[in-house]
Amino acid sequence: NGTxxxxxxxxxxxxxxxxxxxxxxxxxxxxxxxxxxxxxGYRALYTEDVGDESTAVGYGALFSQNSxxxxxxxxxxxxxxxxxxxxxxxxNNTYLGYSAGKGASGxxxxxxxxxxxxxxxxxxTGGSNVAIGSxxxxxxxxxxxNVAIGSYYNASYVGAMAANTEGSECxxxxxxxxxxxxxxxxxxxxxxxxxxxxxxxxxxxxxxxNATTAVGHKALxxxxxxxxxxxxxxxAGLAITTGANxxxxxxx
Numbered sequence: 001n002g003t004x005x006x007x008x009x010x011x012x013x014x015x016x017x018x019x020x021x022x023x024x025x026x027x028x029x030x031x032x033x034x035x036x037x038x039x040x041g042y043r044a045l046y047t048e049d050v051g052d053e054s055t056a057v058g059y060g061a062l063f064s065q066n067s068x069x070x071x072x073x074x075x076x077x078x079x080x081x082x083x084x085x086x087x088x089x090x091x092n093n094t095y096l097g098y099s100a101g102k103g104a105s106g107x108x109x110x111x112x113x114x115x116x117x118x119x120x121x122x123x124x125t126g127g128s129n130v131a132i133g134s135x136x137x138x139x140x141x142x143x144x145x146n147v148a149i150g151s152y153y154n155a156s157y158v159g160a161m162a163a164n165t166e167g168s169e170c171x172x173x174x175x176x177x178x179x180x181x182x183x184x185x186x187x188x189x190x191x192x193x194x195x196x197x198x199x200x201x202x203x204x205x206x207x208x209x210n211a212t213t214a215v216g217h218k219a220l221x222x223x224x225x226x227x228x229x230x231x232x233x234x235x236a237g238l239a240i241t242t243g244a245n246x247x248x249x250x251x252x
Contacts (some may be wrong), residue, residue: 038057043059056077095114
């Protein structure tokens with residue numbers, strides 16, 4: 001049935017499943033009916049039994065995945081040590097990198113893409129996010145539909161949207177872009193540029209209350225809680241901290 005198993009307990013209890021490849025100690029060890037999966041590495045795809053079409057490469061990659069129906073197409077890819085480790089029944093995720101999409105015990109998430117060390121590290125149920133870069137969206141738990149592209153530089157300038165936990169529908173592109181925002185009153189914010197909206201923080205207000213648009217290197221980089229601001233250009237709105245309803249176009 002096109003099965004390849006190399007390593008102690010690899011595909012140990014396989015029954016009717018076909019087209020699987022497992023290489024490594026206990027790789028795919030629980031698969032019974034599951035088909036067309038690839039598990040390479042120590043305990044990669046360790047828990048899955050009946051789900052189809054997963055790719056797990058690396059120590060503990062997709063470790064907890066356990067489909068809830070026979071021969072369900074999971075569509076998950078986990079490449080890297082503990083990539084997608086805790087995701088249980090979530091589908092159609094792509095996690096590439098050390099602990100990318102590692103998640104939290106017993107939680108499930110779907111339709112996420114995370115590329116880079118610790119990208120979407122803490123995700124629980126948040127879905128449809130794109131995180132690219134070391135530490136991008138690393139604190140996100142329940143936030144959905146965010147795009148965060150930008151890598152960790154140092155302790156002061158971290159991955160894009162690194163502190164966000166529940167905020168949704170944001171776009172942050174650049175190292176330290178929207179790095180401290182963490183509540184849903186920042187939902188809908190667009191921060192494009194190195195350090196754009198770097199210290200914008202949530203206040204617990206209504207959704208979208210602090211939605212901001214900042215495009216440019218350090219655009220609105222000092223803004224904390226001001227609402228309704230728009231800045232376009234290199235360091236546009238540089239000095240604004242709590243001001244509201246401003247429009248800044250051009251250099252500083």
